[in-house]
Each structure stands twice: as C-alpha cells, then as structure tokens.
Amino acid sequence: xxxxxxxxxxxxxxxxxxxxxxxxxxxxxxxxxxxxxxxxxxxxxxxxxxxxxxxxxxxxxxxxxxxxxxxxxxxxxxxxxxxxxxxxxxxxxxxxxxxxxxxxxxxxxxxxxxxxxxxxxxxxxxxxxxxxxxxxxxxxxxxxxxxxxxxxxxxxxxxxxxxxxxxxxxxxxxxxxxxxxxxxxxxxxxxxxxxxxxxxxxxxxxxxxxxxxxxxxxxxxxxxxxxxxxxxxxxxxxxxxxxxxxxxxxxxxxxxxxxxxxxxxxxxxxxxxxxxxxxxxxxxxxxxxxxxxxxxxxxxxxxxxxxxxxxxxxxxxxxxxxxxxxxxxxxxx
Amino acid sequence: xxxxxxxxxxxxxxxxxxxxxxxxxxxxxxxxxxxxxxxxxxxxxxxxxxxxxxxxxxxxxxxxxxxxxxxxxxxxxxxxxxxxxxxxxxxxxxxxxxxxxxxxxxxxxxxxxxxxxxxxxxxxxxxxxxxxxxxxxxxxxxxxxxxxxxxxxxxxxxxxxxxxxxxxxxxxxxxxxxxxxxxxxxxxxxxxxxxxxxxxxxxxxxxxxxxxxxxxxxxxxxxxxxxxxxxxxxxxxxxxxxxxxxxxxxxxxxxxxxxxxxxxxxxxxxxxxxxxxxxxxxxxxxxxxxxxxxxxxxxxxxxxxxxxx
Amino acid sequence: xxxxxxxxxxxxxxxxxxxxxxxxxxxxxxxxxxxxxxxxxxxxxxxxxxxxxxxxxxxxxxxxxxxxxxxxxxxxxxxxxxxxxxxxxxxxxxxxxxxxxxxxxxxxxxxxxxxxxxxxxxxxxxxxxxxxxxxxxxxxxxxxxxxxxxxxxxxxxxxxxxxxxxxxxxxxxxxxxxxxxxxxxxxxxxxxxxxxxxxxxxxxxxxxxxxxxxxxxxxxxxxxxxxxxxxxxxxxxxxxxxxxxxxxxxxxxxxxxxxxxxxxxxxxxxxxxxxxxxxxxxxxxxxxxxxxxxxxxxxxxxxxxxxxxxxxxxxxxxxxxxxxxxxxx
Numbered sequence: 001x002x003x004x005x006x007x008x009x010x011x012x013x014x015x016x017x018x019x020x021x022x023x024x025x026x027x028x029x030x031x032x033x034x035x036x037x038x039x040x041x042x043x044x045x046x047x048x049x050x051x052x053x054x055x056x057x058x059x060x061x062x063x064x065x066x067x068x069x070x071x072x073x074x075x076x077x078x079x080x081x082x083x084x085x086x087x088x089x090x091x092x093x094x095x096x097x098x099x100x101x102x103x104x105x106x107x108x109x110x111x112x113x114x115x116x117x118x119x120x121x122x123x124x125x126x127x128x129x130x131x132x133x134x135x136x137x138x139x140x141x142x143x144x145x146x147x148x149x150x151x152x153x154x155x156x157x158x159x160x161x162x163x164x165x166x167x168x169x170x171x172x173x174x175x176x177x178x179x180x181x182x183x184x185x186x187x188x189x190x191x192x193x194x195x196x197x198x199x200x201x202x203x204x205x206x207x208x209x210x211x212x213x214x215x216x217x218x219x220x221x222x223x224x225x226x227x228x229x230x231x232x233x234x235x236x237x238x239x240x241x242x243x244x245x246x247x248x249x250x251x252x253x254x255x256x257x258x259x260x261x262x263x264x265x266x267x268x269x270x271x272x273x274x275x276x277x278x279x280x281x282x283x284x285x286x287x288x289x290x291x292x293x294x295x296x297x298x299x300x301x302x303x304x305x306x307x308x309x310x311x312x313x314x315x316x317x318x319x320x321x322x323x324x325x326x327x328x329x330x331x332x333x
Numbered sequence: 334x335x336x337x338x339x340x341x342x343x344x345x346x347x348x349x350x351x352x353x354x355x356x357x358x359x360x361x362x363x364x365x366x367x368x369x370x371x372x373x374x375x376x377x378x379x380x381x382x383x384x385x386x387x388x389x390x391x392x393x394x395x396x397x398x399x400x401x402x403x404x405x406x407x408x409x410x411x412x413x414x415x416x417x418x419x420x421x422x423x424x425x426x427x428x429x430x431x432x433x434x435x436x437x438x439x440x441x442x443x444x445x446x447x448x449x450x451x452x453x454x455x456x457x458x459x460x461x462x463x464x465x466x467x468x469x470x471x472x473x474x475x476x477x478x479x480x481x482x483x484x485x486x487x488x489x490x491x492x493x494x495x496x497x498x499x500x501x502x503x504x505x506x507x508x509x510x511x512x513x514x515x516x517x518x519x520x521x522x523x524x525x526x527x528x529x530x531x532x533x534x535x536x537x538x539x540x541x542x543x544x545x546x547x548x549x550x551x552x553x554x555x556x557x558x559x560x561x562x563x564x565x566x567x568x569x570x571x572x573x574x575x576x577x578x579x580x581x582x583x584x585x586x587x588x589x590x591x592x593x594x595x596x597x598x599x600x601x602x603x604x605x606x607x608x609x610x611x612x613x614x615x616x617x618x619x620x621x622x623x624x625x626x627x628x629x630x631x632x633x634x635x636x637x638x639x640x641x642x
Numbered sequence: 643x644x645x646x647x648x649x650x651x652x653x654x655x656x657x658x659x660x661x662x663x664x665x666x667x668x669x670x671x672x673x674x675x676x677x678x679x680x681x682x683x684x685x686x687x688x689x690x691x692x693x694x695x696x697x698x699x700x701x702x703x704x705x706x707x708x709x710x711x712x713x714x715x716x717x718x719x720x721x722x723x724x725x726x727x728x729x730x731x732x733x734x735x736x737x738x739x740x741x742x743x744x745x746x747x748x749x750x751x752x753x754x755x756x757x758x759x760x761x762x763x764x765x766x767x768x769x770x771x772x773x774x775x776x777x778x779x780x781x782x783x784x785x786x787x788x789x790x791x792x793x794x795x796x797x798x799x800x801x802x803x804x805x806x807x808x809x810x811x812x813x814x815x816x817x818x819x820x821x822x823x824x825x826x827x828x829x830x831x832x833x834x835x836x837x838x839x840x841x842x843x844x845x846x847x848x849x850x851x852x853x854x855x856x857x858x859x860x861x862x863x864x865x866x867x868x869x870x871x872x873x874x875x876x877x878x879x880x881x882x883x884x885x886x887x888x889x890x891x892x893x894x895x896x897x898x899x900x901x902x903x904x905x906x907x908x909x910x911x912x913x914x915x916x917x918x919x920x921x922x923x924x925x926x927x928x929x930x931x932x933x934x935x936x937x938x939x940x941x942x943x944x945x946x947x948x949x950x951x952x953x954x955x956x957x958x959x960x961x962x963x964x965x966x967x968x969x970x971x
Binding site: 050051060145157158160181188189190191192193195196199214215216218220221222223224240246254255256257258259260261262263264265266272273276277 | 645684685753755767798799800801828829830831832834836837857858859861862881882885895896897899900901903904905908909910911912913914915918955
C-alpha cells in the first residue's frame with residue numbers, strides 16, 4: 001500500500017454554544033471525537049450516519065473550514081489542523097468540497113463563467129488568454145455545454161447547478177474532494193447522473209473522495225471503504241464489500257435493515273431501532289450507542305469501546321463484537 | 334433556455350420594478366426633483382435672496398406661481414433652492430451614514446468576536462440616545478467653538494471661505510444627522526452579512542483559498558445589497574424630513590439659506606393670512622416623502638420577490 | 643366496490659407574470675375505500691399540488707383550472723372554503739413533509755390536536771383532550787399523558803411527525819394523505835414512521851395516499867402505485883405489477899437508477915439523461931419523449947392516453963404508445 005494522502009489522527013471538533021447576555025455561559029456540543037483514519041490516494045471513503053453523527057463536521061474539520069478542537073490532519077508532511085487561513089491557502093487548491101444544497105452552492109450574483117474563473121485566476125492556473133478554453137474544458141468535464149458560462153445560477157436546474165459546483169471544485173485541479181451530501185438533495189434520476197459523473201471524473205483525474213451521505217444504498221455504488229458514524233464517533237470502518245456482507249456493529253446492522261427495499265414482496269422483519277439519537281450536547285457515557293443498543297451491557301455504559309481490527313481492514317468499536325465471525329448478537333436474542 | 338439572454342438578478346429586479354406603477358411614479362418624481370435641484374440656478378425665475386419690498390406676501394400669480402414671502406422674495410425660487418438643500422443634505426448624510434454602517438456592520442458580521450459585541454453595544458448606545466436631544470446638545474456646544482475657530486482662520490488666512498456661515502451649518506447638520514443615522518444601516522448590514530456568511534457559496538469560496546477581502550467584496554456584499562438599497566431609498570426620504578424638522582426647530586440650516594423646514598417655520602406664523610407660504614414648501618416635502626416611500630416599497634418587492642403574493 | 647375518490651382530468655395552473663403555466667395536465671386517478679395508493683414522481687411533477695388541490699390548500703397564484711374530484715358523491719373542486727374546511731377536519735386528514743414548521747411552535751401539542759376536534763366536531767374540551775391523549779398513544783408516543791403539555795420544540799423530528807400523524811387522524815378520516823412525510827427524517831426514523839402508518843392502516847378501513855419520490859420506500863407500503871411525470875400519470879398499476887413488469891420507459895428508468903443494497907458494489911447506475919421539462923415548457927405529445935431512449939416520431943404527435951397493458955394485471959395501465967405496442971406484438 002502506498003503512503004496515505006491524508007493521515008487523520010484523533011480529530012476532534014467541539015462547538016461551544018454561548019448563552020447569556022455576554023456569551024459567558026457555555027454548553028459544549030461534541031460534534032466529533034477521536035476520528036482516526038488514513039485516506040489513501042485514489043480511493044473513495046464514505047462516511048454514513050444519521051443527522052448529528054458528525055459526518056459533515058468531519059469533512060469541514062479535515063479541510064480546516066471548521067478549525068479542529070484537537071487532533072491532526074497530516075497532508076504532504078504538514079499538519080493542517082490549526083493552520084491559519086494564510087498558511088492554509090497553498091493547500092486549499094488540492095483539497096476541495098462540493099455541498100449538498102444546489103440552490104445555495106453558487107453565488108447568485110455571478111455567472112457560471114465568473115464563478116469558475118475566480119479560482120483559476122486567483123491561483124494563476126491559466127492566463128487570461130487560456131481562460132475561455134479552460135472554462136469550456138471544465139464545463140465539458142461535467143457534461144455541460146460552453147454556453148452555460150454566461151448563465152446565472154437561477155437559470156439552471158438543481159442537477160445542472162450541482163455539475164457547476166463540481167466543475168468549480170475541479171477548477172483548482174485538486175487531489176481530494178469532500179462530497180458533503182452532494183447528491184442527497186437531487187431527484188432520483190438526477191442522483192444517478194451525478195453519481196456516475198463523480199465516478200468518471202475520479203477515473204479521469206485520479207481523484208480521492210471523502211463521500212458523505214446518509215443513504216447506505218447510494219454509498220454502495222461509489223465506495224471503496226465505508227465508515228459508519230454515530231453521535232460524533234466512528235462505529236465501524238471497513239472495505240465496502242466486507243461492510244455490506246458482514247456488518248458487525250449493531251448500529252450498522254440497524255441502519256442497513258432500515259433501508260427500504262425496492263421489492264414489494266420483501267420480508268419485513270427489520271432490526272428496528274427504538275427511540276431516537278440522543279442530543280450531542282450530553283452524549284451517553286461509555287459507548288454512545290448503548291442507550292439504543294439491543295446488546296448493551298454494563299461495560300458499555302462505562303467504557304468507551306476502542307476501534308479494533310476484527311478482520312483485515314475491518315474495524316469495529318463495540319464491546320459485544322469479539323471477532324468477525326463471533327458476535328454476541330445471536331446470543332442475546 | 335438556449336435562445337434567451339442570460340438575466341442577472343439585478344436585471345430581473347429592474348424588470349419587476351418597471352411593472353410597478355407606483356414605484357415608477359415615485360422614481361419619476363424623485364428624479365425630476367433631483368434634476369430641478371441640480372439645474373436650479375439656471376431655471377429659477379428670481380434670485381432666492383433678492384427682496385422686493387413692494388411685492389410682499391403676494392398670492393400666487395403668473396409672475397410668481399407660488400407667490401412671494403414677507404420680504405417679497407419669490408417662493409418658487411426659494412422652494413427650488415430648498416430642494417438643493419434637501420438633496421444635498423439627504424445625499425451627503427445618507428452617504429456618510431451608509432459608509433460608516435457598511436464598514437462597521439460588515440466587519441462586525443463577517444469577523445464576529447469581541448469587535449462584533451463591542452459594535453452592537455455601541456450601536457445600541459447610540460440608538461438609545463434621544464435624537465433631538467443629541468442634535469440640540471451638539472448644536473449648542475459645538476456651533477460657538479467652530480464659528481470662532483473659523484473666524485480665527487479667516488484672520489490668519491484672509492480667505493473669504495472662512496467667512497461663509499452656511500458651511501458651519503452644513504458641516505454641523507451633516508455631522509449630527511449622520512451620527513444619528515448610521516446605526517440602523519450598521520445593524521442591517523451586520524444582519525445580512527451574518528446570514529450570508531455561512532451560505533455554502535461563501536464556504537466554497539473559502540475552500541477555494543480566496544482571501545477574506547475578496548470573499549467579502551465579491552461574495553458577501555453583492556448579496557447583502559438588496560435590503561440595503563431599500564433602506565437607502567427610505568433613508569433618503571427620512572433624511573429630508575429630518576433636515577426639515579431640524580431647520581424648522583432652528584437647529585438645522587439657518588436663514589437666509591433656504592430650507593423647506595425654515596420656510597415652513599416662517600409660513601406657520603402667518604398661515605391664517607398667507608396660507609401659500611406654508612402650503613408650497615409643505616406640499617413639496619410631502620410629495621417627495623411619499624415618492625420615496627413608493628419607490629422604497631417598489632424596490633422591496635422587486636429585490637425580494639419571495640414576499641410576492 | 644365504489645371509488646372513494648375519483649379524480650378526472652384535473653388541471654392546475656401557476657399564474658406567472660407572462661401568463662399561466664400548466665403544472666398538472668389532465669390527471670385522472672381513482673382510489674378505493676381501504677386502498678393505499680403511492681404517488682411517485684420527481685420534484686415538479688405535480689404530485690403534491692394534485693393532492694393539495696383536493697383539500698383547497700394550493701399556494702397563492704396556483705389554481706385548479708379544470709376537471710373534477712368526486713369524493714363521497716361531491717366534487718371537492720367545487721366546494722367553497724367553509725365546506726372544504728369541514729372536509730379537511732373530518733373526512734380527509736393531511737400530513738405534511740416538514741414536521742418542524744407544520745406545528746404551531748407556541749401551542750402545547752395536546753391543545754393542537756384537540757383544537758381540531760373542538761372546532762370541527764363540537765366535542766367539549768375535556769373529551770377532546772382525552773381523545774388527543776388516545777391519539778398520541780395510538781401513534782406510538784411514549785408516556786402520552788406527559789407529552790400532552792409539551793411544546794413542539796421539546797420533541798425530536800420523529801416525534802413531531804408522529805404528532806402530525808395524530809392530528810391527521812384526529813377527525814377519524816376516510817382518507818389520509820401523506821405528503822413526503824419522511825423526507826426530512828433520518829433513515830431509522832423513516833422506517834419507524836412507515837411501519838406506524840402501515841400498522842394504522844391495517845387496523846382500519848382508512849384509505850391512504852402516500853406521496854413520495856422514493857419507489858423503494860412505498861414498495862412495502864402501497865397496494866397500488868401511480869407514477870407521475872411532468873403533470874401527467876404515465877403508469878398506474880398494482881404494486882407487484884409495477885415492480886415485476888415496469889412498462890413505461892420513465893418507470894423503468896426510475897427503477898434502474900434507484901440504488902439498492904442488492905446491487906453490485908461500485909456498479910454504475912443506469913441514469914435517465916436530461917431533466918424534466920419546466921411547467922409551461924412541456925414538449926408537444928408525450929412529455930417524456932425528449933428524454934426517452936425508445937421514442938419514435940409518433941410520440942411527439944399526441945399526449946398518450948392511459949391504456950391497459952396487454953398480458954399484465956388487468957388494472958395495469960400505461961400512457962406510452964411504444965411499450966403498449968411492444969407488449970401486444
């Protein structure tokens with residue numbers, strides 16, 4: 001295996017909520033805790049989980065768009081965590097992001113051409129003379145005709161805007177793109193178009209993706225590896241095939257069984273989760289999933305489970321899972 | 334969509350504004366009055382200062398469409414010059430207030446932190462002082478020192494510009510009015526910037542590595558402009574009324590410089606006998622205020638189309 | 643069996659500055675008592691507007707301009723505001739997409755549920771409140787007695803959607819219309835809500851219309867599915883027939899582009915090229931023809947009518963001249 005593109009160690013992000021007239025009283029949201037992973041060049045790592053699980057925060061913290069509260073993100077031998085905006089600027093080009101909402105992802109006062117030219121001219125990636133050709137190339141890359149350059153965002157459909165947002169990320173010639181729920185807001189038929197486009201671009205430009213989504217079925221089509229997150233912590237991290245074939249963490253299993261199946265005759269014996277995700281303001285002690293977990297026992301309430309490898313590349317943070325083959329799942333039922 | 338011209342949001346807004354009859358009327362009135370004010374010296378039938386004691390307090394006639402005042406001065410000419418005063422004050426005061434408001438509001442909203450808290454505290458303080466009281470206090474305490482300072486400058490330089498008491502008036506009026514007018518602009522800009530600062534396109538601009546200055550200028554401010562333009566339109570009207578009110582009370586522009594406010598004040602004393610002296614400046618002030626309001630409403634509908642029914 | 647609801651030739655227009663634009667273009671649909679119907683389509687296909695028009699809740703500038711909607715012998719589209727209010731309160735319940743904004747934030751949830759009963763059915767307040775508590779229990783809210791006095795912001799998204807469902811059920815409706823009720827919810831909560839509605843339905847003779855963009859979601863929920871595209875019904879069939887034998891090219895495209903857990907990992911999804919037409923810019927003839935790989939010249943001639951699919955379920959109907967011909971051959 002080659003050296004990882006990004007080495008992320010114990011990344012943390014806590015948000016302090018200021019209350020009171022002078023912002024003197026604080027409550028702390030544990031949005032992300034102890035996130036450790038190596039992202040390998042050319043791979044797609046997906047993060048899935050429900051709202052509040054910290055998956056988007058992870059993307060923002062890696063790119064230093066939200067300054068991490070702790071931990072490190074090593075890229076090209078430099079720790080990005082804690083760099084100020086000026087020190088961060090040379091790295092920004094390589095590390096890009098595509099957002100969820102196609103309606104607010106583009107500046108409504110700029111034409112598509114202006115939006116795409118901005119990073120090119122700012123980083124001096126092309127001269128003024130080369131610019132039109134470069135714009136046409138970018139638009140072609142995302143399947144749009146060059147005449148879109150003179151359009152304004154409100155004249156485009158959601159799918160077209162998302163293509164432009166991808167083109168803007170590509171304009172910097174990045175190595176790594178965070179796709180933050182990039183297809184979640186799109187219609188089903190358009191989702192498939194964008195998903196395929198992302199795969200095509202990855203092949204063409206050897207891109208590395210961090211693909212953030214809440215839909216496990218979508219993730220299956222794009223990921224080499226999948227991380228499942230719950231309340232700010234990784235619960236399970238495994239190669240895609242392994243995760244979908246043998247999900248080990250009880251939360252992963254529940255999440256998988258909640259995905260609706262496009263088959264009216266499918267049996268409906270779901271592993272239903274009771275209750276809802278607790279508030280990240282006061283996450284449960286020990287394993288954060290214990291309050292909803294069918295396997296919870298005394299240790300789960302007191303001890304935070306460590307991520308342990310139970311099979312090559314398959315990591316789980318659960319006291320009940322002892323090996324890839326033997327879990328206490330069946331025993332407890 | 335292939336055969337249409339691209340439409341920017343500004344052009345869209347202009348199209349919507351043009352369809353609004355009241356707003357177009359308002360815009361027309363405002364522009365017409367501004368034009369009259371600009372070319373005033375060339376179109377006024379009489380000098381606004383020249384007195385004709387044989388023709389005092391005359392009712393409107395062909396020679397004097399708005400009549401003459403107690404010194405026999407032509408009221409139409411004085412109203413036109415009053416428009417110059419009104420526009421000069423309104424535009425300068427709004428420009429100063431806007432400049433302060435945009436700079437403070439944008440910095441506070443974009444960077445947040447202690448400066449933001451201090452700024453909000455400061456605007457609250459400013460807004461909590463009664464406006465009229467502030468103006469009277471400033472007038473009473475500063476007018477004398479400034480006048481004597483100018484007298485000194487004149488004695489030193491012998492430049493006649495230091496003899497022009499109208500300048501003191503204007504500087505004081507601009508200063509005090511701008512001082513009480515900027516906080517609403519600052520608050521508005523701050524609120525706009527706060528809501529735009531976290532839009533994905535701004536975060537995307539940060540991710541592209543653009544500097545804060547570029548982001549503020551090209552991504553944040555253009556999108557904050559809509560409500561600000563509406564506020565400026567309303568603010569110009571308010572500033573005109575404010576200037577008239579201060580002049581009316583004798584703390585604004587002083588005679589002989591014509592201002593609608595001091596004309597109304599003079600007219601009010603004799604209105605039972607010579608109503609035209611009150612009606613002419615008051616009616617013009619009313620018309621221009623209403624025109625600014627129509628324009629502001631129209632701009633609001635045009636720039637914020639979501640409020641459309 | 644008589645139809646509970648019979649929509650015929652419904653058209654809905656948006657008033658635009660440059661004239662009306664048609665969003666719903668002649669929808670014909672019927673619903674039996676006790677049946678659950680899934681209405682599937684992408685954003686802008688008119689699925690929500692169709693249902694909102696039935697209960698007189700269309701937004702400003704959007705109006706039903708033609709057709710009939712017979713419900714219990716009366717035409718809903720001809721009713722005045724007072725009659726519609728009576729229907730909404732008792733015979734048709736409605737659940738909206740966003741439980742965050744559809745509840746009054748300054749009113750206790752018990753009072754919100756009871757209010758409909760007090761004003762619509764003239765039930766005295768104590769009785770209405772105890773009925774509200776029963777409804778909260780029915781929709782699976784734990785310790786309903788304590789929750790009666792809670793404000794909406796004190797509840798999670800899933801709980802709020804349950805409260806919305808309780809409000810929809812308050813009048814004892816014959817028809818419950820659910821407009822994308824799980825779109826704003828997490829997947830595990832979505833599963834809970836789907837199970838709840840299926841459960842509620844099985845206990846009564848109520849009909850359910852579930853509007854969604856997710857074919858997979860209603861596979862296990864609906865008896866029948868109507869697929870909408872650009873303001874028209876393109877396919878209408880029992881749920882098994884839709885999945886066993888999707889006939890309209892759009893339905894086939896939707897199914898193929900749906901990511902599922904049984905797909906091969908890293909497999910490319912089939913996708914439909916292009917985007918749906920905007921209201922008022924519908925192509926002549928079949929609205930799907932410009933995006934359709936199977937389109938022939940005749941597709942642009944006339945809007946295809948719903949006709950029975952030969953060899954499939956007798957209730958399986960599709961609006962496509964190419965695939966019906968292919969099935970006959």
